């Protein structure tokens with residue numbers, strides 16, 4: 001039977017640099033000891049106090065259908081949090097609760113792109129971006145950022161690609177690069193969105209993980225609240241990846257239509273998960289800091305290891321749970337380097353090429369294992385890179 005073009009062409013096909021990831025998974029399944037630095041999943045679990053609230057709520061009967069837009073409590077909680085952190089007036093009517101940030105990304109594109117409209121996104125990109133845009137019926141068009149610019153977006157380059165575009169998707173703090181977009185970059189992007197009448201879809205799921213500088217939500221920039229859909233999530237901030245709870249914050253009219261979309265797609269998020277999220281968001285900054293602290297520590301460890309050598313370059317690691325390492329001095333592609341590192345030292349990292357072309361010659365390291373093993377793995381990676389670089393130089 002024929003399947004739709006939409007679903008059969010969601011992703012580009014081919015390996016896209018993910019071979020090393022699947023190979024590492026197979027090695028682990030076969031019982032080999034692999035140091036796994038590929039995936040953005042915390043090495044801690046959801047805090048017991050959040051689980052206790054989930055349990056309390058479920059036992060109190062919140063296991064039936066919840067309100068499709070989200071419970072009043074969680075919508076109010078998210079609105080208050082966003083207003084406090086950004087200064088932009090926000091009420092529950094600006095908030096839709098979604099099953100995670102991923103569902104929010106899809107719904108946001110459904111809301112602003114008609115079939116055939118271009119949805120812009122920046123390369124390097126979070127793996128699902130192009131497929132999400134295509135799934136919403138739009139044409140996914142990547143705009144490259146450059147290692148030389150520390151992967152900060154360049155509004156002039158985006159403008160060159162903006163013909164036919166309805167939306168621009170950005171992500172700060174950024175996965176995969178670990179870069180936090182500067183006020184200057186975001187101001188230029190905001191100017192561009194206003195000039196070219198673009199919606200800005202701002203993925204801020206790592207907003208509690210900033211190590212250097214400060215997170216700026218572009219919705220707070222002049223004239224942007226009317227044309228920005230912010231994607232947020234409990235996944236990264238509270239180690240609740242499996243609870244599937246996120247949100248979209250945007251103009252009331254857009255949220256009204258998005259609620260209608262949710263009615264016809266997800267039909268909401270479980271009430272006991274939403275109660276747990278409301279609890280977590282009001283439990284104080286300590287809970288968030290507890291989740292962020294291991295990454296902050298490991299980032300500091302990484303800076304020490306990297307400072308002792310000069311083969312591997314570090315893209316400024318300002319936020320999120322990843323490091324983007326420049327391994328071009330080895331003369332290898334990110335994919336070849338990652339495969340060789342896996343074969344030689346059983347350390348699995350993601351090739352930069354798996355996040356688009358802009359991060360070719362780089363590898364992404366997730367800071368998601370305990371400190372000692374993390375520092376040791378990074379040291380091994382650097383030593384390995386130095387050996388490859390000296391072989392290349394000798395050739």
Ligand SMILES: Cc1ncc(COP(=O)(O)O)c(C=O)c1O
Pocket residue numbers: 040099100101102103126171174175203205232233234235236241245246
């Ligand atoms: C940049 C980015 N956006 C969105 C998501 C989706 O997160 P979730 O659906 O778990 O909220 C992720 C997950 O890794 C991500 O890295």
